[in-house]
Amino acid sequence: MSLYETNPNKAMRDSIKFDSQSVFNLSNMLEEQWGRKPTYEEIMDYIDHLVIPEDEEYQ
Secondary structure (H helix, E strand, O other): OOHHHHOHHHHHHHHHHOOHHHHHHHHHHHHHHHOOOOOHHHHHHHHHOOOOOOHHHHO
């Protein structure tokens, strides 16, 4: 079993990090919320702390 099968949150966070458009969109969203442009490190830290809800929570 791969790490991504046991940890879907890590898989989702990694896919966001490796998609430049997602990082750009997140940067713009954080800039609107924070009132300043976030640093690259702040964006990566924000992604690392994202928790993606699993499907069964919505059933």
